[in-house]
Amino acid sequence: MVSELLLLDKSYTGTIQVSKYTLMPTITNPLTLASHANPYPHYRALRDLAALGYDPELQLWIASSAEVVQAILSSEVFVVRPPAEKIPSNIRSGNAAEVFGYLVRMNEGVQHHIPKQVLLTSLRSINFSQHQSAAKELFQGLAGNFPLQSSAHINAWQMAFPVSLVAHLCGFSDDDLAQVVDWTHDFVSCLSPLSTNEQIQNAHAAARELQTCFMELLQTSTASPLSFLAGLQAEAGTKGWHNSDATIANLIGLLSQTYEATAGLIGNSIVNLHTQPQLREQLVAQPERITDFIAEVVRYDPPVQNTRRFVTQDIEIAGQHLRAGEAVLLLLAAANRDPQVNQDPETFQLQRDDRCSFTFSHARHQCPGQALAFSMTALALSHVISHSTAEQWQGLEWQYRPSLNGRIPLFREAYIPEGK
Numbered sequence: 001m002v003s004e005l006l007l008l009d010k011s012y013t014g015t016i017q018v019s020k021y022t023l024m025p026t027i028t029n030p031l032t033l034a035s036h037a038n039p040y041p042h043y044r045a046l047r048d049l050a051a052l053g054y055d056p057e058l059q060l061w062i063a064s065s066a067e068v069v070q071a072i073l074s075s076e077v078f079v080v081r082p083p084a085e086k087i088p089s090n091i092r093s094g095n096a097a098e099v100f101g102y103l104v105r106m107n108e109g110v111q112h113h114i115p116k117q118v119l120l121t122s123l124r125s126i127n128f129s130q131h132q133s134a135a136k137e138l139f140q141g142l143a144g145n146f147p148l149q150s151s152a153h154i155n156a157w158q159m160a161f162p163v164s165l166v167a168h169l170c171g172f173s174d175d176d177l178a179q180v181v182d183w184t185h186d187f188v189s190c191l192s193p194l195s196t197n198e199q200i201q202n203a204h205a206a207a208r209e210l211q212t213c214f215m216e217l218l219q220t221s222t223a224s225p226l227s228f229l230a231g232l233q234a235e236a237g238t239k240g241w242h243n244s245d246a247t248i249a250n251l252i253g254l255l256s257q258t259y260e261a262t263a264g265l266i267g268n269s270i271v272n273l274h275t276q277p278q279l280r281e282q283l284v285a286q287p288e289r290i291t292d293f294i295a296e297v298v299r300y301d302p303p304v305q306n307t308r309r310f311v312t313q314d315i316e317i318a319g320q321h322l323r324a325g326e327a328v329l330l331l332l333a334a335a336n337r338d339p340q341v342n343q344d345p346e347t348f349q350l351q352r353d354d355r356c357s358f359t360f361s362h363a364r365h366q367c368p369g370q371a372l373a374f375s376m377t378a379l380a381l382s383h384v385i386s387h388s389t390a391e392q393w394q395g396l397e398w399q400y401r402p403s404l405n406g407r408i409p410l411f412r413e414a415y416i417p418e419g420k
């Protein structure tokens with residue numbers, strides 16, 4: 001096991017400061033774990049070393065226990081962006097930067113509070129069952145010849161379906177959906193510190209197109225008073241949020257927040273059905289248990305594995321002294337498997353009393369799209385389960401898309417030697 005751990009990142013020679021005086025050799029680079037084949041023993045090892053430790057090589061605090069993750073997410077001292085760099089320096093100016101600067105996900109205080117309330121209320125008012133048949137049609141159209149005719153096909157629909165559905169809810173016509181998926185893809189590609197110059201230029205162009213489309217949709221949404229956008233505008237008016245640039249930015253934010261995370265939840269659900277065929281049989285016999293299944297995938301093998309916070313003033317937490325300006329990597333996936341909050345955390349259990357999960361975050365930045373993500377994933381999985389057999393899944397293999405925080409499987413066909 002140790003050699004596998006060391007192989008994770010050969011350039012990483014890390015240590016972690018587990019107390020004021022003790023520096024321990026670390027076994028793994030936490031930034032490589034989201035896309036690792038099996039990160040969970042590594043998370044356990046990190047949690048056993050220190051609930052909150054400092055990695056001098058990464059210049060990051062690493063929080064891995066449920067108690068510390070929850071305390072940091074709940075504290076006003078920890079914010080979502082470095083106060084001196086509200087917009088990442090690699091995006092600088094341009095349309096993507098303009099959108100980024102308004103996102104509730106990236107703001108605190110009044111800039112966060114009122115828009116968050118508007119989004120929460122509007123997302124909660126979506127009656128998913130009203131859109132079920134459109135969603136099914138959309139899904140079947142994207143799934144085409146599924147089951148498992150080609151892994152490239154599964155990869156494409158798991159990415160396209162959730163964001164197409166959210167675009168449909170926002171009022172885009174069916175003809176525009178593929179284009180919206182492409183723009184969303186281009187926009188999110190600028191959000192990583194690893195983004196190339198070309199990706200950043202494409203993101204500015206995609207943001208500009210999305211801004212124009214949403215502007216037109218907002219101007220026509222009053223035609224249908226029951227539409228999601230009309231509801232959102234009415235709610236914004238009630239709450240006194242009159243900034244149309246900010247509204248449009250946050251609508252683009254809904255697409256980008258949906259995109260990779262929900263694709264990852266669908267993909268990780270497929271992975272767990274494949275690796276635990278008895279679960280698949282159970283869901284065939286009891287389709288009503290699909291929500292329990294998704295909730296356990298969310299806890300056990302989450303599509304979002306970590307998030308970050310920035311310290312605004314010196315603070316003592318878990319026996320460590322954190323200074324203003326420092327950054328913390330919160331290992332949500334490690335906290336989900338903390339035995340202090342979930343009994344027998346390393347086992348996948350459909351039935352769990354008081355299941356505790358940090359995958360959708362916690363406190364003021366908690367995800368407002370959780371219910372929608374569950375509904376979309378349930379729809380995708382019901383289709384997958386009823387249109388494929390366990391035998392058709394046998395050749396399925398996957399690795400994970402390179403990412404610092406997302407866990408999204410990229411499926412491929414197993415290599416079958418000639419003559420077999």
Ligand code: HEM
Nearest residue numbers: 104105254257258261262265307359360361365367369373
């Ligand atoms: C499986 C799917 C999803 C996962 C795992 C997920 C996870 C998360 C997490 C972890 C955060 C907060 C990050 C932090 O605290 O640092 C977040 C925020 C957010 N999510 Fe999601 N999300 C998902 C799907 C969605 C969907 C479908 C929508 C909307 C259509 C959405 C909208 C948002 C928004 C607007 C925020 C910002 C909230 C705030 O900062 O107050 N998410 N999500």
